[in-house]
Amino acid sequence: MKNEVISERQGIILVTLFLIGSSFLLGSGGQAKQDAWISVIIAISEAVLLFLMYSRILSLYPGKDLFDIIQILMGKYIGNTIIILIIWFAFHLGALVLRNISEFTNVLVLPDTPVILPMIFFTILLIWVIKLGIEVLARWSEFFIWIVFMILIAVTLLSIPLMDKSNLKPILNVGISPVLRGSLSSFMFPFGESVVFMMVFSNIAKVKNYKKTFLLALLMGGGFILIVTIRNILVLGSDAVSRAYFPSTMVISLIHLGNLLQRLESTIIVEFAICIFVKISTCIFAVCNGLSKLFGFDDYKFIATPVALLMLSFSLFIFDSTMEMKSWASDIYPYYTLIFAVIIPLVIYIMAEIRHRNLKATSRN
16 A cells, blocks of 8 residues: 555545444444433543544554554564454454445345345445555545435434434433443444554555544544434434334434425435445455555555455354344444454553653663
């Protein structure tokens, strides 16, 4: 990725679409029920600190990505072990998101079509964009983010007549514990997943201000998720939201304005496809970049096809059902992601700061 160039604006857009990803479709902070919006606000506040840490790590090593930094700080053998674990996380995340879209397609879009057919065509598009490079993905995202925002605004405005403010009450009815569990879930999904960009961004020439890129994307993407969370609760109620696999689709299915506007589910399919495409593409970029660093390849693009096909194959048998997927996402995934999104970066941050201060002290002497 050394010769690839995207602007800071494009970087912000990529992170924003990545954060939106599948979270607006699957929901966020569902454990807190009617207080899910509070969980999302807490998660966004926590994500500010997390993104500042990511930005600081990358700023201490200009032109280096997370894989390079790990090797510098931890050496070849320990460093390569950690790199393999991080590559696995990016690969696993991509497979999980692919499974999200296959379940969505199978349950709501094309229930009578073998799920492998649309997924093969989707994977071909992923391989194509990886071969073209992240510059093409960034330019593509600049255009399509406006479609995402317009659909969000339109659906939210059209759902206002269906909203019932009593669905937000009672606030903190069962205490703070469900809110904190919901905030952990929201914090890891999707904000913690943004650690993937540490594997990609520093190799792209024009992204210099990582703090600006991450925080502005958090403001937009987090704001989007908060709006969708509040909208879904107001329209459906907390019980329906917590039971539904895809609550946003339920909201849109309820919108009817005579014969003029109805059956608007296709809008959410478009929105979902755009965000998911960016998220999975970024995961594949990260995996390919990591493997090229690990094995000393000059170019990451030639391994895009096997990586994408392996990711697709893995996604098809990772869960037995939609119910199992939802259970994993709510009960296990937050703690699993905590290792890769917080614990490992925190160790790297501490080591990087100590090394940076020692180098400064040595240079003064």
